[in-house]
Amino acid sequence: MSTKPLLGVYGVSYRFGSKQVLDSVSFELERGDILALLGPNGSGKSTLLKAVAGIIPLHRFRQPGCEGVIRYLGQDFTHVSSRERASHVAYVPPDLRAEFPLSAEEAVLLGTSCHSPSTTGGSRSEEAAVRKAMELCLCWHLRTQDLHTLSGGERQLVAIARSIAQGARILFLDEALSRMDLNHQAEIGKVLKSLASDGYAIVLVAHDLNLASEWAGSALLLRAGKQVALGPINSALTEKNLRILYPGCELNVSNSPFTGAPKVFFGGARPDGR
Amino acid sequence: MKRSNPKWFFLAGLLTWLASFALSLRFGAVVDADWKLIAQLRIPRALLASAVGMGLSTAGATLQALFSNPLCEPYTLGISSGAALGAVIGSALGLQWLLAGLTGSAFIGALAFMGVLFVIAHRPNVSNLSLLLAGVMLGFLGSSLLALWMALSDPEGIQGALVWLLGDLSRARLSGSVASIASMLGLLALIWSRSRELDALLMGEEDALGLGVAVQTVRKRLIILSSLIIAICVSAAGMIGFIGLVVPHFARRFVGSLHRSLLPAVAIWGAAALTLADLVARVATRPYELPVGVVTALIGAPVFLWVMLRKRATP
Numbered sequence: 001m002s003t004k005p006l007l008g009v010y011g012v013s014y015r016f017g018s019k020q021v022l023d024s025v026s027f028e029l030e031r032g033d034i035l036a037l038l039g040p041n042g043s044g045k046s047t048l049l050k051a052v053a054g055i056i057p058l059h060r061f062r063q064p065g066c067e068g069v070i071r072y073l074g075q076d077f078t079h080v081s082s083r084e085r086a087s088h089v090a091y092v093p094p095d096l097r098a099e100f101p102l103s104a105e106e107a108v109l110l111g112t113s114c115h116s117p118s119t120t121g122g123s124r125s126e127e128a129a130v131r132k133a134m135e136l137c138l139c140w141h142l143r144t145q146d147l148h149t150l151s152g153g154e155r156q157l158v159a160i161a162r163s164i165a166q167g168a169r170i171l172f173l174d175e176a177l178s179r180m181d182l183n184h185q186a187e188i189g190k191v192l193k194s195l196a197s198d199g200y201a202i203v204l205v206a207h208d209l210n211l212a213s214e215w216a217g218s219a220l221l222l223r224a225g226k227q228v229a230l231g232p233i234n235s236a237l238t239e240k241n242l243r244i245l246y247p248g249c250e251l252n253v254s255n256s257p258f259t260g261a262p263k264v265f266f267g268g269a270r271p272d273g274r
Numbered sequence: 275m276k277r278s279n280p281k282w283f284f285l286a287g288l289l290t291w292l293a294s295f296a297l298s299l300r301f302g303a304v305v306d307a308d309w310k311l312i313a314q315l316r317i318p319r320a321l322l323a324s325a326v327g328m329g330l331s332t333a334g335a336t337l338q339a340l341f342s343n344p345l346c347e348p349y350t351l352g353i354s355s356g357a358a359l360g361a362v363i364g365s366a367l368g369l370q371w372l373l374a375g376l377t378g379s380a381f382i383g384a385l386a387f388m389g390v391l392f393v394i395a396h397r398p399n400v401s402n403l404s405l406l407l408a409g410v411m412l413g414f415l416g417s418s419l420l421a422l423w424m425a426l427s428d429p430e431g432i433q434g435a436l437v438w439l440l441g442d443l444s445r446a447r448l449s450g451s452v453a454s455i456a457s458m459l460g461l462l463a464l465i466w467s468r469s470r471e472l473d474a475l476l477m478g479e480e481d482a483l484g485l486g487v488a489v490q491t492v493r494k495r496l497i498i499l500s501s502l503i504i505a506i507c508v509s510a511a512g513m514i515g516f517i518g519l520v521v522p523h524f525a526r527r528f529v530g531s532l533h534r535s536l537l538p539a540v541a542i543w544g545a546a547a548l549t550l551a552d553l554v555a556r557v558a559t560r561p562y563e564l565p566v567g568v569v570t571a572l573i574g575a576p577v578f579l580w581v582m583l584r585k586r587a588t589p
Contacts, residue, residue: 055483086486093484098477099344099402100531109532110477113470113485166485 004074006030006201007052007089007170014047014056014225015065021047023225025068029170029201034192036216036233037205039245044225045205049172053091054082072170087115090163094175096155098147104158105143108134111165130165137161137191153184160191170201177204177211189215209264213237214256221245237262280535283528287542294549295320302556303563319443320549321451322510323566326443327517327548329458329507331540333500334518335525336465339472339533340496341395342479343402345582347518348504350406352413354515356387357501357508358438359416362423376509384501384508387412392497403582417513441514441567443552454510461503462541465496469533472496476531514548514567516574521547523581 005028014022022044029035037045050056052070054077070077072088096107111133112126134140139157142150150158156176163171173192177185192202192215206212212219219236221228221244228244229236242251242264250267298320299312307316334347348354360383361376394400394408417439424431424438465472471492474482482489507514521544522536529535548566551573555564 053484055480081486082483082488083486086484091484093481096477098531099342100338100476101526102476102531106530106532107477110473110485113474113487 004071006073008069008071008074009048009052010069010071012048012051012068012070013066014044014051014068015063016047020065021225022051025220025222025225025227027220027230029203031169031199031201032196033218034196034202034204034216036212036219037203037222038209038212038219038237039222039228042224043222043245045222046174048222049091049174049203049205052077053089053172054085055091083115087167089170089172090166090168091172092156092159092163092174092176094178095152096147096159096162102147103143104139104145104147104150104154105130105134107147107158108162108165111162112167115167130161133161133164134158136164136195138187151184153180153188156180156184156188157191160188160195164195164200169199170203171195172203172205174205175207177206177208185211209237209242213261213263214259234262237264280529280539283525283539284542287539287546291324291542291546291549294546294553295324298323298549298553298556301553303561314448315444315446318446318448318451319552321448321455322446323443323549323552324545325451325454325458326507326511326514327521327544327546327551328462328541329454329503329544330514330518331521331544331547332458332462332465332537333503333507335522335533335536335540336472336496336500337518338522339475340493340500341391341402341405342475342477343405344523345402345406345519345578346409347516347522348500348507349413349513349515349518350578351387351391351409352411352416353384353387353391353409353501353504354508354513355413355416355420357381357384357505358513359383359420359423360386360505361509362420362438366423366427377505380505380509381502383416384504385497387416388497388501392493436565438512439567440565441512441570443511443566444563445510450510454506457506458503458541461499461506462537465499466533466537468492468495469537472533473531512567514570516570516578517544517548517551519581520570520574520577523577 007029010026011024012022013020013024025048027035037048039045047056077085108130109126112129131140134143137157137160139154139161142154142158147155160171177188196202204212204216213233216233218231219233220230221236221241223245229241237253239251239253242253248269250270252265252267253262254265255261256263299316302316304311330348337346337348337351338344357380361380364379365376390412391409395405420438421432421435424435471487474485474487479489522540525536525539525543529539551569552566555566555569558564
C-alpha cells in the first residue's frame with residue numbers, strides 16, 4: 001500500500017533562450033483524476049506536458065533556469081529510460097498526422113513499439129492490445145481507414161487509443177477537444193470519463209473553459225509560466241482567478257443547470273480597456 | 275484502405291526480378307552474345323544492378339522515415355553526390371588501400387553531406403520542401419566539385435566525371451558484384467531487425483520521443499547504416515537517381531508504411547527495377563548504351579512531381 005501519488009511534478013521550471021517558459025510549477029495526479037490545464041496562449045501548458053512526458057529532454061533540467069522533480073509512484077523520472085517512461089505517461093498531440101499512408105489500426109500499433117523495439121511486432125498479444133484500446137476509445141470500426149481520411153475528432157480518438165496501447169496510465173491530452181463538433185466533444189468526454197473510472201489519470205489542455213469544467217474534476221491555471229491556481233474545479237475556476245488569466249475580458253462564472261459545474265460567460269472586452 | 279496480401283506482392287517482385295535478370299542475360303549491345311560474354315559481362319552487371327537497386331531503394335525508404343519526409347532519397351538529398359565526391363577524391367589521393375577501396379572514402383563523403391542535412395533539418399522553421407531544396411543544392415555543389423576535380427586532374431577527366439554523375443553499371447566484375455549483393459543483404463537485415471523504430475519515426479521525431487524511442491541513438495545508427503549502403507552503391511555504380519523514391523512509394527501502395535513488410539518489398543522490387551532500367555539503357559539505343567541514370571530519371575522525375583503535388587492536394 002503506497003501513499004505516494006501516481007504522478008508528482010514538483011517545482012518544474014523551464015527556460016528557453018532568455019524566456020522563462022515555466023516558473024516552478026507543481027501538481028500531483030492520482031488514479032481517476034481529470035485535471036484541466038488552463039491558461040492563455042504561450043502560458044507554458046504544452047511545454048509543461050512535453051517536459052513531463054520526456055519529449056523535451058529532462059537532462060536539460062541541469063541547465064540554468066531549468067529544474068524540477070518528476071516522480072512516478074515516488075520513483076524519480078530522470079533515472080528512467082525513455083521506453084519505461086513511455087509505458088507510464090503518454091503525450092497525445094493536438095493532431096495525429098503522418099505524411100505516409102497509415103491505417104488507424106497501424107497508427108495505434110505504433111503505440112506498442114515502445115515495449116519491444118527489437119521485435120518486428122504484430123504478435124497476437126499486441127493485436128489484442130490494439131483492439132482493446134480501440135474499442136475502449138470507440139474507434140475500432142475505423143481501423144481500416146487511412147488516418148488522413150478521418151475527421152479531426154476521429155483522429156483524436158485514434159490518438160487516445162494509441163496512448164492506451166502504449167500502456168500508459170497517465171494521458172496528457174493537448175487540445176484534444178478543439179476543432180471538434182458537439183457530438184464528437186460529447187463522445188470524447190464519454191471516453192475520458194470511462195477511462196478515468198478505469199483508473200487512468202488524465203491532464204486536459206483546453207482553451208474552451210466550459211468544456212474543460214464539464215469533464216475535469218480539478219484545474220491548474222497557468223499564466224506566463226506561473227501557477228495561478230490549483231485545486232478542485234469549483235474553487236479554481238473563479239472570476240478572480242480568471243481575471244488574472246484573461247485581464248482584458250469581462251467574465252462571469254455561474255453554475256451549469258445540468259451538473260453544477262462552473263460555467264464561464266464571456267462579456268466582451270473590459271470597458272476599462274486593460 | 276484495402277491492401278493486398280504482402281506475400282503476393284513479394285512473389286510478384288521476385289518474378290519480375292527473375293524475368294528482368296533473365297532478359298538482361300539474353301539481350302544487350304551485341305545481338306548474338308556467346309556464353310563467355312554472358313558470364314564475364316552480363317551476369318556480373320545484372321547482379322550489380324540488383325544489389326544497387328536493392329540498396330538505393332532501402333536507403334530511400336530509410337531516409338524517408340528518418341526525415342519523416344516522403345520526398346527524400348539518396349540522390350535528391352545530394353548524399354549520393356557526397357559519396358561520389360568522396361570516392362573520386364579518395365582514389366585520387368591513393369587512399370584505396372586504407373579505406374576498403376573507394377567505398378571507405380565514399381562513406382566519409384556521404385556521412386559529411388548527411389551531417390550537413392541534419393544540421394539544416396533541425397534549424398527552426400525548416401519545412402519538408404526547404405530541406406529538400408537544401409539537399410538538391412548540396413547535390414549540385416558535390417557534383418560540380420566532382421566535375422571540377424576531375425577536369426583539373428586529367429584533360430579527359432570530364433568524360434570520367436559523366437560516368438559518376440549519370441551512373442554506370444558496366445564496371446561490374448563478378449567478385450565485386452557478389453560482395454555488393456552480400457553486403458546489401460547484411461545491411462538490409464540490420465535495418466529490418468529494428469524496423470519498429472523506423473515505424474515510430476513516421477510521424478516525426480517528437481512523436482517518436484513520446485512513444486519512448488531513444489531518437490538520438492536510433493538516428494545515429496540509421497545515418498551510419500544508410501550512408502554505408504549509399505557509399506557501396508555509389509562507389510560501384512556512380513550516382514543513380516530516383517530509384518530510392520519510386521520504389522518505396524510504389525511498394526507502400528501495396529504493403530503499407532510499416533517497415534516490417536515495406537523493407538523486404540522495397541528490396542525485392544528495387545532489385546527488379548534497376549535490373550529492368552539497366553536492360554532498357556543497354557537495349558533502347560543499340561548499339562550505343564545510355565547511362566542508366568538517364569532511364570531512372572525519365573521515370574523518376576515525373577513520379578517525384580506527382581508525389582509532391584498529390585501531397586499538396588490533400589493537406
